[in-house]
Amino acid sequence: MFDNLTERLTQTLRSVTGQAKLTEDNIKGTLREVRMALLEADVALPVVKAFINSVKERAVGQEVSKSLSPGQVFVKIVNEELVKVMGEANAELDLATQPPAVLMMAGLQGAGKTTSVAKLARYLKERKKKKVLVVSADIYRPAAIRQLETLAGEVGVEFFPSTAEQDPVDIAEAAIQHARIKAFDILIVDTAGRLHVDEDMMQEIKRLHASVKPVETLFVVDSMTGQDAANTARAFNEVLPLTGVILTKTDGDARGGAALSVRHITGKPIKFLGVGEKTDALEPFHPDRVASRILGMGDVLSLIEEAEHKIDKAKAEKFAKKITKGKGFDLEDFREQIQQMHNMGGMMSMLEKLPGMGQMVQAAQAAQAEKGIQQMVTIINSMTPHERRNPDVISGSRKRRIAMGSGTQIQDVNRLLKQHKQMAKMMKKFGSKSGMAKLARGMKGMMPPGMGGGGGFPRF
Structure with missing residues (x-):
């Protein structure tokens, strides 16, 4: 998300960052570019006007003129105003109520509502340690009821059964009663969607809301x-007292206009972002982190949180002990590290969150790099356990067999083995006393071309 906006804004702001003095003229030119970048990102016009006016008011005032580095202060102002537009801080779910806390999901058909119910249920179960029950009150689409039942099984939460013959209010009230009896902390109610906003839909959802009295x-x-x-x-x-918004499909949205418009237009906070198809692809929305990402400053906090939740700690500790004891780094270890990176959304997802990496991600040709990493896993999977643990035994005839088994060329196998050798050397340095300094130097050589390194990752 925000790829196009990030590219435009970082280029525009770069021209003003080094200015020793900011004048009405050079601010005017920069703000014109910023306005165009926001409009191209499909940000609503009232939001763009309010944003530009706020930045201009602060930029031509005392705040900038007294600074030793006006250009940098201008970028800081843009960053702070972006945060303000999107809602200042993360708005958490309000779950402080007598259990079960009822959460009601509303939205149009095709927005990803049912999938979001499952994602939110998983988030609350795994991160907040809550006992969650889900129910579908979408009596118009029996397929939606079955879909939620399947997804509930996938994420490990209980599904309360319903049928197309029942009344949505009866379904929800029965689910609340069941949640009380079985001591559930949270009940998430999925409601019917339509292809467009219509009066019947609004009346039904108002009736449902009045009956269940959700906290969210x-x-x-x-x-x-x-x-x-x-x-x-x-x-x-206007017809339903919303408490927040979940923005879905943000991984496919290169513009990001919705994220910058929703809070200003509705007055309601964005609480979560759907960042992929998998049931763990839901992130709490932090305006400050998103603003930082938009301006190419990275989002290290989100990266750390992701690592905490998605990296297998037991495997990571076992690997660390093995390396520090100098026991070597074989191809099974190499495959494990690639899989851990994949669990965090892949190399490109990680790089996007690192400061200054926004433009480099495009230079690294994201799709091809990811394809190359998956190919590496396929090649390693085509080896025998003995070959994976002892890469030195892989002779010419073995390479031919591995290439045929993985549907690749011998040069691809050679490239992988060379990569592994480089990584093994780095890990050996890591195990020594001066390991960290050497590891940092080694990492530079492993970076993909165009990202400050000699080209460790394969070029496909």
Whole structure:
């Protein structure tokens, strides 16, 4: 998300960062570029106007003129105003109520509502340690009921059964009763969606809301609809007391206009971002971190949190002990490290969150790099356990067999073995006393071409 906006804004702001003095003229030119970048990102016009006015007011005031580095202060102002537009701080779910806390999901058909119910259930179960029950009140689409039942099984939460013959209010009230009896902390109610906002839909959801009295009413909206997402959220908010928004499909949205428009237009905070198809692809929305990412400053905090939740700690500790004892780094270890990186969304997802890496990600040709990493796993899987533990035994005839088994060329196998040898050398240095300094130097050589290194990752 924000790829296009990040590229435009970082180029625009670079021209003003080094300015010894900011004048009305050079601010005017920069703000014009910023305005165009926001409009191209499909940010709603009222939001763009308010944002530009706020930045201009602060930039031409005392705040900048008294600074020793006006250009950098200008970038800081843009960053702070972006945070303000998106809602200042992360708005957590309000779960402080007598259990079960009822969460109701609303939205149009196709926005990813049912999938978001499963993602949120998993998030609450794994991160907040809550006992979660889910129910579908979408009586118009029996397939949606079956879908939620399947997803509930996948994420390990209980599903309360319902049928298309029942009334949505009866379904929800029965689920609440069951949740009370079985001591569930949270009940998530999935509601019916429509292809557009219509009166019947609104009356039904108002009736359902009045009956279940949810502590959170979350509007699920497709970020790829741009400023229409914010307008739809406003239409819902006029008839339903929304408490927050979940933006879905943000991994496919290179513009990011919805994220910058929703809060300003609806007055409701974005609480979560859907960042992929998998059930763990849901992130709490932190305006400060997102603003930092937009301006190419990275998002290291989110990267650390992701690592804490998605890296297998037991395996990581076992690997660390093995390396520090100098026991070597074989191809099974190499494969394990690639899999851990894949669990965190892949190399490109990680690089996007590192400061200054925004533009380099494109230079590294994301899709091809990911394809290359998956190919490496396929090659390693085509080896015998003995070959993986003892790469030195892989002769010419073995290489031919491995290449045939993995559907690759012998040069691909050679490239992988060379990569592994480089990594093994780095790990050996890591095990020594001066390991960290040497490891840092070694890492530079392992970086993909165009990212400050000699080209360790394969070029496909």
